[in-house]
Amino acid sequence: MKKNRATEATQNVTLNHNDTSASNARAIIIRALRIEPKTTIQLREQLGVMTSAQRIFELNLRGFCIASSRVSAFTADGIRHRGVARYVLLSEPKAEA
Numbered sequence: 794m795k796k797n798r799a800t801e802a803t804q805n806v807t808l809n810h811n812d813t814s815a816s817n818a819r820a821i822i823i824r825a826l827r828i829e830p831k832t833t834i835q836l837r838e839q840l841g842v843m844t845s846a847q848r849i850f851e852l853n854l855r856g857f858c859i860a861s862s863r864v865s866a867f868t869a870d871g872i873r874h875r876g877v878a879r880y881v882l883l884s885e886p887k888a889e890a
Contacts, residue, residue: 818842819852826859826882832866833878849880856886 809817821840825831836845849859859880866877 813841813843815848815851818844818848822848822880823852823857823882823885826880830879830881832864832880834866834868834874836880838869845880846878849878858883858885 821842822831822836822845825836825840831840833845836842842848849861853859859882861878861880863876864879865873865875866879867873
């Protein structure tokens, strides 16, 4: 039986913030976006995801609908950055039966 790639991206993954694998980063992002929208800065500083744009791209390929818009945001050191991506989870792929 073939696994659903969307399920594989987010299910049965024990989140480990010391694990820098792509699969762990995707799971971290989805769990965070289910709660509220996040910026690239938040994903990096709060959750440790260094390549959020690539992981969002991969999640979209797996059937997640994640929209992005550009905003201004501050880093922890107080520097303002313009054009930072803000991601919103709009829908998730339907689970296979």
